[in-house]
Amino acid sequence: ETGVTQSPTHLIKTRGQQVTLRCSSQSGHNTVSWYQQALGQGPQFIFQYYREEENGRGNFPPRFSGLQFPNYSSELNVNALELDDSALYLCASSSQAVGELFFGEGSRLTVL
Amino acid sequence: AQSVTQLDSQVPVFEEAPVELRCNYSSSVSVYLFWYVQYPNQGLQLLLKYLSGSTLVKGINGFEAEFNKSQTSFHLRKPSVHISDTAEYFCAVTQTSGSRLTFGEGTQLTVNP
Numbered sequence: 001e002t003g004v005t006q007s008p009t010h011l012i013k014t015r016g017q018q019v020t021l022r023c024s025s026q027s028g029h030n031t032v033s034w035y036q037q038a039l040g041q042g043p044q045f046i047f048q049y050y051r052e053e054e055n056g057r058g059n060f061p062p063r064f065s066g067l068q069f070p071n072y073s074s075e076l077n078v079n080a081l082e083l084d085d086s087a088l089y090l091c092a093s094s095s096q097a098v099g100e101l102f103f104g105e106g107s108r109l110t111v112l
Numbered sequence: 113a114q115s116v117t118q119l120d121s122q123v124p125v126f127e128e129a130p131v132e133l134r135c136n137y138s139s140s141v142s143v144y145l146f147w148y149v150q151y152p153n154q155g156l157q158l159l160l161k162y163l164s165g166s167t168l169v170k171g172i173n174g175f176e177a178e179f180n181k182s183q184t185s186f187h188l189r190k191p192s193v194h195i196s197d198t199a200e201y202f203c204a205v206t207q208t209s210g211s212r213l214t215f216g217e218g219t220q221l222t223v224n225p
Contacts, residue, residue: 031211042116042202042215043156056212090155094211100146101211103156 004104006091012110013081021076021107023091031055032074033101034066035090043090049074078109086111114139114205118216126224127195133188133219135203145186146204146213147177156202162186173197193223 005024013019025032031050035043045058049068063079072093078085088108092101119134137143144163148156160171167179177188186203200220204213 033212035213040218042204042217043213045212045214048212056210058212092156092213100144100158100161101213102158103148105155108153 004091004093004102006089006104006107008107009105010108010110012112014112015081015083017081017111018077018079019081019109021078021089021091021109023074023076023093023104025072025074025091025093026102029093029095029102030072031094032068032072033092033094034074034076035092036060037088037090037106038084039087046076081111083111085109114141114143114207114214116203116205116214116216118201118203118219120219121217122220122222124222124224125193128192130191131189131193131197131221133201133203133221135186135188135216137184137186137203137205139184139205139207142208143205144208145177145179146206147171147175147186147188148202148204148215150200150202150218152199159188159201193221195223195225197221198223 007022033048034046037043047057048055052068065077068074088106090106092103094101115138117136146161147159160169162169162179170176200218203216
């Protein structure tokens with residue numbers, strides 16, 4: 001059984017650029033959630049996808065968008081990058097039955 | 113809506129000493145509670161969870177936590193810590209109807225020799 005995998009692990013972008021982060025969910029899980037963890041802070045909920053539909057969104061602007069594919073993998077897209085978008089982006093999958101999330105190792109984004 | 117407060121941002125202790133990391137939560141509905149650990153440059157690993165039943169929950173690496181509904185607390189404890197327990201610890205809560213986690217700000221546990 002494979003766990004949650006994320007790519008890329010590290011990347012550097014400049015202000016105004018766009019970025020796509022990818023996540024493969026754990027086998028048997030149909031729900032994917034994305035979190036942003038700024039340096040020295042706890043993770044903040046961005047949004048959740050369940051069966052390819054957005055199923056809840058945190059306090060993030062529309063330039064943060066996502067997709068979930070039929071195999072339940074997911075993408076997080078961020079347009080018009082700002083310096084404050086520099087963070088560790090965590091993907092988590094779940095079966096939604098009991099609310100337990102399984103996290104990937106994260107993608108560390110640096111915006112210069 | 114729910115919120116989580118971790119009462120200590122940093123906890124330094126000596127090896128083999130006991131430790132308690134404090135977590136209080138606020139919610140108007142029933143919740144599930146979790147403790148996650150994060151080692152440097154890594155993702156989050158689940159230490160333990162409270163879903164229902166016994167209020168004393170045992171997790172991995174010798175950690176345990178006690179759910180206290182009247183005090184809305186979920187403190188994490190370990191009777192004897194090791195150097196390898198040095199990490200950031202996050203308390204989190206979610207409504208029983210979903211899996212959207214609300215995290216605390218984290219507690220940095222540093223175990224010194």
